[in-house]
Amino acid sequence: MIEFENVSMGFDKAVLNNITFSLPTGSMLGLIGQGGVGKSVLLKLCCGLLEPNAGRVSLGREALTGQSEEHLARMRQEIGMAFQNTALFDFMSVGENIAFPLRQKGGLSDIEIDARVLDCLTRVSLPTIANLAPSALSGGMKKRVALARAMIHRPPFIFCDDPTAGLDPVTSSRIFRMIDEMRTQYGSTCVVVSHDTGGLFKRCDFVGLLRDGAMAYFGPTQDAMSHPTVAEFTLGKARTQ
Amino acid sequence: MSWGSFVRSADEMLTLILALVTGALGGRFDARETWQQLYLVGVRSLPIVIVTAIFAGGISAIQVSAHVVRFQAYDAVGWGFGFVVFRELGPLLIGLMFSGRVGAFNAAELGTMKVTEQLDALRVLAINPLNYLVGPRIVAMVVMMTALVMVGNVFALLGGMLTAQVLVDVDPMVFWISLTDYVRPVDLFNGLVKAGLFGFVIGLVSCRHGLAVDGGAPGVGRAVNQAVVASALGIFCFDYLVTAILP
Known part of the structure; x- marks a missing residue:
């Protein structure tokens, strides 16, 4: 289970504001939202790479928030993350x-x-x-x-930051299928950020829509398209920030 | 540089030193990476160090030769050469070359890793970048800078002997006897202490600037520039201190 309780995060200005949700073990969350709304920040909070300004993030039964770097290192052995720009080691x-x-x-x-x-x-x-x-x-x-690389150690938590950005539909579809297969096989809990809502919605159990720093929608995928805010966003009608 | 940024920079440097000492005492530095860095930093720098040393030796001999001819003090060439090269010119010139080659590369590599999220990727894989990347690099720079100055001394000696013979016809044996009679082991030791310290300064400064990169490719360029300038300043400051403190 991944839990966010009243999490707020900002740098020079607020990015995420009072985010609360709970993702059940073994399920996949598709996180969507406009560019710069804080999706990558939310993923980094999930890995403990960033410490929230307020609130609490938990993985499983353990809180990530307020832990020492040594403790976080132990917790991160249960995490696999695919970064937005891949972050493969050049050497x-x-x-x-x-x-x-x-x-x-x-x-x-x-x-x-x-x-x-x-x-x-x-x-x-x-x-x-x-x-x-x-x-x-x-x-x-x-x-x-x-x-x-994110999946080789079969981690219980997998986070993917825009794994299909700039890819053709065939490769995108293959990537979503791979994430889904790994999740099914190892029972991992996944959070996937993507702008390819069509491909994402076919695979994920839950949808989260970030807007203006808040979670405008969080719920089952089958209900998402009937929600006006999600429908507005996926049809490209979301108001600009 | 404003006082605020100077204080912040010093604070970051002290924090980095503290984290590295903790990592070193806990034996947490990655052994495989340390060996690799020893090779990359040391063996790959050998050609440029040898060329620098030969020229440093030759230049010293030329400078000493003018006075040798004037005072007919042919048996003082080896002493003058050894004193200048072993204590000062060798570590200083090799340190500056090392800073330009290894320090700049190091700042650029760490900076690029920072902007491409490779450091974050290490942390997500439960690896502390300080123990995996920074510690091994600084250890390699201290060890290899000392070793390179020792090798450089030998080649500077050859360069000096050859130049002295060609320019003022000083027999290599006279040069050698003058060197071994008057240059003390403490002169050699003095130079090696400087070399180790210069290696530490170059390592620390280049790693700190690499880790602090912000703002993409221009940020990497700025970090490399700052690392080279700050390393050179650090080298001169420590050179002054060691020269003033050690016999």
């Missing part, structure tokens, strides 16, 4: 990037790790690129590799 090959979470965690032999890397690369339909440098990949390939 490692694709294979090393994907294997990195497992090597740091320990407990597996090199042979087991190599097998898991190959399995992950096969899942993302890129089985032959383990020795390439990230700089040699296209945008779509990088996104899929970032996803593979």
Whole structure:
């Protein structure tokens, strides 16, 4: 379960204001909203990369808020995150990037790790690129590799920041399917930010719409389209900020 | 630089030192990354250090030679050369070269990692960037700067001997005897202490500026520029302090 209780966050000005929601274990939340509304900030709050100005964020039964960096590091072993601009490590090959979470965690032999890397690369339909440098990949390939790295340690919590940005519909659809498969197989709780509402709504159980720093809608996907604010947004009629 | 930003910068530097000392005492620095950095920082810098050292040795010999001819003090060439190169010119010139090559690269690499969220990605993978990236780099710079100055001293000696022989016809054996008779081990030690300190300063300053990058590619450029300038200033300040304190 992921819980936000009255969470507010701002830098020079307020970004998120009094956000409250609870996402059940094993479900997927599709987070939508206009650019700059605070979706990435919300994901970073979920990972403990940012500390809220007010309120409380919890993963499972444990609060992320107010923990020491050592404690957060332990909690983050249960997290997989695919960043908006992939954040692949330039100084490692694709294979090393994907294997990195497992090597740091320990407990597996090199042979087991190599097998898991190959399995992950096969899942993302890129089985032959383990020795390439990230700089040699296209945008779509990088996104899929970032996803593979986020999922290789089968984390209970997966966060994806715009994994389909700038991708063709075929690759976008493949990425949503992959996230859904991993969630089903490992029972992970996922939060996915995307502007591809069509693809996202097919896969997610819940929809969250951020507007003006507040959660304008949070509820089951099947009810989302009948909600005027969500319908307005998905049809491109949302008022500009 | 305003007083406010100077104080903030000093505060960040002290916080960084404290975190690194804690990491080092806890044995948390990544061993594999440390070995890799030792190679990248040290072995890859060898050619440029050797060239710098040969020229530094040659220049010192040229400067000393003018006075040698004037006073007919041929047996003082080795001493003059050793004193200047081992204590001062070697660590200083190699330090500045090292700052330009390794420090600038380091600030650019860490800065790029910051703006492309690679540092955040490390943190999400439960890895402390200070222990994984910064600590190994600073250790490598201290160790390799000291080692490079030792290697540089040998090549500076060769450059100095050759120049002295060609310019003022000082026999290499006379040069060597003058060097070993008058230059004390403490002169060599003095230079090596400076080298280690310069390595620490370059490492700390370049890492701090790299980690503090803000504002995309222009921010990375600014950080590299600031890192090189601040490292050079740090080198001169510590050079002054060590020269004043050590015998």
